[in-house]
Amino acid sequence: MSLTAFPRPERRLHVAVDSADPRERGRQRGGLIAEGLHGALDVYDRLFALAGIPEGTVRDDARRALDAVDAFRPALREQIEGVAEGAGVEPWRVAALNARTEILARGCAVPPGECSTIVRRVPVPGGGTTHLGVQTWDWHVELGASWHTVDSAGGAHRHVGLTEHGILAKIGVNSAGLALHFNILGHQGDRVGGLPVHVLAALVLEEAGDAAHAVELVRSAPVASSGSFLLFDRERAVLLDLSPEGVFEVPATAGATHLRTNHFLSPVPARREKTWLYQPDSGERYDFLRGRLGREPATTHEELLRLLVTGPGEPPVTCVPDPEAPLGRRWASLATVLLDPAARTARILDGTPAEHADRPWYELRA
Secondary structure (H helix, E strand, O other), X not given: OOOOOOOOOOOOOEEEEEOOOHHHHHHHHHHHHHHHHHHHHHHHHHHHXXXXXXXXXXXXXXXXXXXXXXXXXXXXXXXXXXXXXXXXXXXXXXXXXXXXXXXXXXXXXXXXXXXXXXXXXXXXXXXXXXXXXXXXXXXXXXXXXOEEEEEEEXXXXXXXXXXXXOOOOOXXXXXXXXXEEEEOOOEOOOOOOOOOHHHHHHHHHHHOOOHHHHHHHHHHOOOXXXXXXXXXXXXXXXXXXXXXXXXXXXXXXXXXXXXXXXXXXXXXXXXOEOHHHHOOHHHHHHHHXXXXXXXXXXXXXXXXXXXXXXXXXXXXXXXXXXXXXXXXXXXXXXXXXXXXXXXXXXXXXXXXXXXXXXXXXXXXXX
């Protein structure tokens, strides 16, 4: 695996919005991302087509997803429609982005590379413990210019982190000290019709006061697709498998550590996993990181970050694209995220873990 750099924008967009009115909060966001949103929509149009999903199906799925959002949290539909108004696009286009995981689940996807996440309980100088989290966000390199850092205020809690253009939330921490890492999983029953997992991430970051509250919110949501939420505050960390069969808690590994790649870690949904999507890659990354965690204490963000740096001959935790590969097969660690719920900070590297000394870092505080 080469560590050759891939194209990124010279200046990463930062989106700060603040309004108690969710539609206005969406309008503010849509206005700020309008220019870049069209590029993101173009790439997703190509990805949907590559997966064999006609535009009419995408449109119908997006509208069904929007109705599911409205039935559970009307304010989140208001935000999505506000983004569309601010950016000057039809609402179903933004809804399709927020439901892109569910829509793509119906297609014939090519084997992807995906995210690797670690959350560990660590000692605090002077006594006590806290939790620290680190994650790669791996996705199509064609979308390398289509994400931004975000600071969203006006809901129950302010939250900061990163997300894609048009998508309400992805990875972040809120002002109550609740942090969320997010990985995608694949289940044979994944479908449109429930609350999209990216919209659920926005709900958690806006509303959850701590990890226990976040778990309650997730369990209350009508989920019809798969994902993994690693929810943590200073005191508690909870790793969840989300699936059409339900929500399942995954025990910590040795050393009060939670490790996640892209396969189910609980037996019920694992029986109907789309193993052809993420295996053997996900299992290889999981075993590799588990071995590293067993050998190295890693009690700071910097030490955890180094665990994610890989090179030739190792499982691609640090994921870089093959420049000769076609659309749908060019995967990259587009960003690396460090979350500290006690400090309410998200530190975001605009690059792969191996580029931590060479690429820009952004620090946000909720």
